[in-house]
Amino acid sequence: MTVLTKQLHSDRQAPPRHPWKHLATRWIKKQLFPTPFQSCLSLTTLVLLLWFIPFALDWLLFSATFVGDSKADCVGDGACWLPVTQRIELFVYGFYPDTEIWRVNIAFGLAASILPVLYLKQVDRRWVLGYLIVLPFLMWWLLKGGAGLSEVSSTKFAGILVTIFLGVIGMLFALPIGILLALGRRSKKPAIKLLSVLYIELVRSVPVITLLFMASLMIQLFFPEGMTIDIFLRVLIVLIMFTAAYMAETIRGGLQGISSGQFEAAEALGFSYWKTMGLIILPQVLRNTIPPLLTQFIGLFKETTLVVVVGVLDVVGIAMSTTSAPEWLGLEHEVYLFLALFFFIICFTLSHYARHLEKQMEKSRL
Amino acid sequence: MSTASQLTSTEPVDRDATAVSINNLNKWYGNFHALKNISLKVTSGERIVICGPSGSGKSTLIRCINQLERHQQGSLTVLEETLDEDRKRLQRIRRNVGMCFQHFNLFPHLSVLKNCTLPQTANLGLSQAEAIEYALTLLDRVQMREHANKYPGQLSGGQQQRIAIARALCMRPQVMLFDEPTSALDPEMIAEVLEVMVDLANDGMTMLCVTHEMGFARRVADRVVFMDRGEIVEEAPPQQFFDTPQSPRTKQFLTQILDHGVTTA
Ligand SMILES: Nc1ncnc2c1ncn2[C@@H]1O[C@H](COP(=O)(O)OP(=O)(O)OP(=O)(O)O)[C@@H](O)[C@H]1O
Ligand SMILES: [Mg+2]
Numbered sequence: 001m002t003v004l005t006k007q008l009h010s011d012r013q014a015p016p017r018h019p020w021k022h023l024a025t026r027w028i029k030k031q032l033f034p035t036p037f038q039s040c041l042s043l044t045t046l047v048l049l050l051w052f053i054p055f056a057l058d059w060l061l062f063s064a065t066f067v068g069d070s071k072a073d074c075v076g077d078g079a080c081w082l083p084v085t086q087r088i089e090l091f092v093y094g095f096y097p098d099t100e101i102w103r104v105n106i107a108f109g110l111a112a113s114i115l116p117v118l119y120l121k122q123v124d125r126r127w128v129l130g131y132l133i134v135l136p137f138l139m140w141w142l143l144k145g146g147a148g149l150s151e152v153s154s155t156k157f158a159g160i161l162v163t164i165f166l167g168v169i170g171m172l173f174a175l176p177i178g179i180l181l182a183l184g185r186r187s188k189k190p191a192i193k194l195l196s197v198l199y200i201e202l203v204r205s206v207p208v209i210t211l212l213f214m215a216s217l218m219i220q221l222f223f224p225e226g227m228t229i230d231i232f233l234r235v236l237i238v239l240i241m242f243t244a245a246y247m248a249e250t251i252r253g254g255l256q257g258i259s260s261g262q263f264e265a266a267e268a269l270g271f272s273y274w275k276t277m278g279l280i281i282l283p284q285v286l287r288n289t290i291p292p293l294l295t296q297f298i299g300l301f302k303e304t305t306l307v308v309v310v311g312v313l314d315v316v317g318i319a320m321s322t323t324s325a326p327e328w329l330g331l332e333h334e335v336y337l338f339l340a341l342f343f344f345i346i347c348f349t350l351s352h353y354a355r356h357l358e359k360q361m362e363k364s365r366l
Numbered sequence: 367m368s369t370a371s372q373l374t375s376t377e378p379v380d381r382d383a384t385a386v387s388i389n390n391l392n393k394w395y396g397n398f399h400a401l402k403n404i405s406l407k408v409t410s411g412e413r414i415v416i417c418g419p420s421g422s423g424k425s426t427l428i429r430c431i432n433q434l435e436r437h438q439q440g441s442l443t444v445l446e447e448t449l450d451e452d453r454k455r456l457q458r459i460r461r462n463v464g465m466c467f468q469h470f471n472l473f474p475h476l477s478v479l480k481n482c483t484l485p486q487t488a489n490l491g492l493s494q495a496e497a498i499e500y501a502l503t504l505l506d507r508v509q510m511r512e513h514a515n516k517y518p519g520q521l522s523g524g525q526q527q528r529i530a531i532a533r534a535l536c537m538r539p540q541v542m543l544f545d546e547p548t549s550a551l552d553p554e555m556i557a558e559v560l561e562v563m564v565d566l567a568n569d570g571m572t573m574l575c576v577t578h579e580m581g582f583a584r585r586v587a588d589r590v591v592f593m594d595r596g597e598i599v600e601e602a603p604p605q606q607f608f609d610t611p612q613s614p615r616t617k618q619f620l621t622q623i624l625d626h627g628v629t630t631a
Contacts, residue, residue, distance in 0.1 A: 129627060147530055147572065159405035178413050211539060259471075261467060261469055262471060262473065264467065264471060264473075265465075265467065265471035265473070265530075266473075267432075267434060267460065267491065268432055268434065268460060268463075268464070268465040268534075269461070269485040269533070269534070269537060270457050270458075270460040270461035270485070270489045270537065271485070271488065271489060275489070277490050279488055281483075283475050284473075284475050287475060287479075311448070
């Protein structure tokens, strides 16, 4: 008590000339050098960073080459970004016909608009839901064509276009299927319950890459001669079914968190099963599980890169074809760094958004 | 949608009609015999208070009436309809039988107003405007109108329970079930909820209340039903029940409950 008043007193007597400086030193002392051991760690990290950052920046930016036509133009000591800058259209749009690229841009815009739409609180939930339901079909139509737009063969799909397409459409379909599976697993009807459990457990115990191989090789066996399903559609279905099984478990966890009183109140008011679920239980479950579901979306987004093993050229496929092209041989570092940056930006944004939502929800839960 | 027919409940009810009729009801939880040969007849407009020690089966009985619990033996007729496997019939009965729970069970993701309008729009097929109008009248009646835009989590227990009553009334029920509506409340909030229930009773609502509020029982009940170990031990008008209880088990229960100072005012 006396110490405190004394301190207050002395603080008042001699106000530090630069209060922020004072605060900064205090913060540094408290956060970085609280104990000898931690001081050692902090110092080591600092030294490493001081040595590494200038080196990295120099290589990545200052001595790097950004403009030029071929590998011959890369004369500096730094990175040679030409394989990326020269082929950026290939990376983003794949082999999509040049005149139709506006369609891809609109599809990207629609996909990106999901985040702000989820942000808006004033907009009626039903509109948001409607938008999310229409979106995958809209994207499919934009990219694939038909009904007024010229058709584009899916062999032309490649690059970021494929990655975003698989990720967004996969998510939007996986969620409702996941919900149905979760409800099925809790169903009182033994047949439905058994099927759901079997499906979820089976899918969860097989690596996704196995399922992708099965999709590319085996599914054809089940269809009559001559009838083929687009390989693109096949991997999309696998990704959806795979993610749905995991989401089902997340949602089941959310369902268990809802007290039985909620079900009873709804039943007592005469709500049917589907109305109880749709209007009362699921809105609460989804609100509570948005953060883990977004994490799963991030997982799905990264898993889309596996489609390259069955011959679908996503952004990784383009990267691989770039590094093996004779004119860009030996520039793997740059190409894969670019790839890492691309995934980092998108996944970091999403996980940041998930954290933001989590905080929001903590605030609103009184 | 068979909506129009469900709104006729606002018509004056036949005073002598049987609202709830329970005949030789038996219910087991696994091997545990929770309700033993229960028979009870409640006429329209009658107010029944059910009391008894913990675990005696009061909640089970009242929850059988709207089939939140299923019984194994005996028959149950509610508002002229005998309960069976028919889900449509069960839903119709549930819409005509309101229920209030010990822990309110309001929908936390919906505002107070939405809690009251959603059952109407979803189950009675009313328009949003009609639903809001009726909900506001009822919220007025339980003196919660100024809180219409708040969320349940922002309100006290007493306020939540009054909203739960309003929500149940929004379905225009002909019978109301209460399962210890005040026992999760702090003492100072009990009165405000009881007041609403007394008001409802004076309006002629058919009510079955599980409660330990003996003052309330004295004031509004037409009959008090005492249960113990899954049986109805005694049923009598309140005056007779409190002043000259017949069974030793009733006497014991009454002395216990009075000793513990539960409100008798
Ligand atoms: N779901 C259940 N499964 C098994 N036993 C149950 C279940 N619900 C209730 N019981 C048992 O049935 C008996 C009656 O329970 P009930 O809840 O109807 O009692 P109650 O009279 O309402 O008691 P309280 O005053 O504590 O609410 C109790 O012995 C209880 O343990
Ligand atoms: Mg009880």
